[in-house]
Amino acid sequence: MRNLWYESTMHRQIRDKRSDRKRRIGKDIDRYGKDVLASDELKQAFEQTHHTWSTVGEHTLRVAASSVMISYALRKLNIKVNIPAVIIGALCHDLGILGRDTKFENNKECSREHPGESVKVARELIPDLTEHSADIIERHMWPAGQSKAPNSLEGVIVSAADKYSAVKDIVKGSDVKHTGVKNVAHDQAAWLREQSRTQTEKVREFSRELQEKVRDQINK
Numbered sequence: 778m779r780n781l782w783y784e785s786t787m788h789r790q791i792r793d794k795r796s797d798r799k800r801r802i803g804k805d806i807d808r809y810g811k812d813v814l815a816s817d818e819l820k821q822a823f824e825q826t827h828h829t830w831s832t833v834g835e836h837t838l839r840v841a842a843s844s845v846m847i848s849y850a851l852r853k854l855n856i857k858v859n860i861p862a863v864i865i866g867a868l869c870h871d872l873g874i875l876g877r878d879t880k881f882e883n884n885k886e887c888s889r890e891h892p893g894e895s896v897k898v899a900r901e902l903i904p905d906l907t908e909h910s911a912d913i914i915e916r917h918m919w920p921a922g923q924s925k926a927p928n929s930l931e932g933v934i935v936s937a938a939d940k941y942s943a944v945k946d947i948v949k950g951s952d953v954k955h956t957g958v959k960n961v962a963h964d965q966a967a968w969l970r971e972q973s974r975t976q977t978e979k980v981r982e983f984s985r986e987l988q989e990k991v992r993d994q995i996n997k
């Protein structure tokens with residue numbers, strides 16, 4: 778027979794561990810990324826749609842959280858990870874994409890140039906930005922486009938977390954809650970729903986009119 782007491786205790790422990798880990802991740806991001814978190818650029822990032830269903834800001838925070846989670850897992854395996862560099866890299870990696878419509882000619886140019894732009898933004902926000910963090914940001918797009926491969930473990934972590942979050946944003950977009958900011962995909966979905974509702978009503982109206990006409994003809 779299954780031991781329900783044991784199972785519920787085990788599940789509670791797993792839940793507690795998870796919320797503990799979430800708290801630790803939040804604390805680390807707050808501590809090492811405070812300059813970026815307080816910046817106008819990050820606020821602005823929540824206004825720009827990214828990966829169809831998300832915003833640059835939401836994506837940035839997801840990449841930061843996933844990167845820290847990967848770093849914790851590696852530390853458990855006794856692999857040294859520079860967590861402050863990971864956090865700075867993750868928080869700044871896409872800030873250069875802000876204002877993409879005016880800054881870049883097309884998507885290809887945006888994909889190629891935004892890492893360099895992100896380094897510029899990061900240098901403004903963090904005057905003592907290390908070359909290590911700059912490299913993480915500069916190379917995060919690898920293996921896409923012409924990006925150079927990451928040259929540090931921290932760079933690999935941010936690059937992997939970026940891909941993971943981007944795929945999750947796009948594939949699981951419908952699960953991402955609408956946060957109230959302008960989100961093109963949500964607007965389009967609402968417009969399509971409205972269109973299909975109007976069309977259905979028009980068809981119903983037409984069929985009602987037709988039925989009435991037929992009935993009139995029969996009764997004549």
Ligand SMILES: [Fe+2]
Nearest residue numbers: 870871917918
């Ligand atoms: Fe990027």
Ligand SMILES: [Fe+2]
Nearest residue numbers: 836870871939
């Ligand atoms: Fe990204």
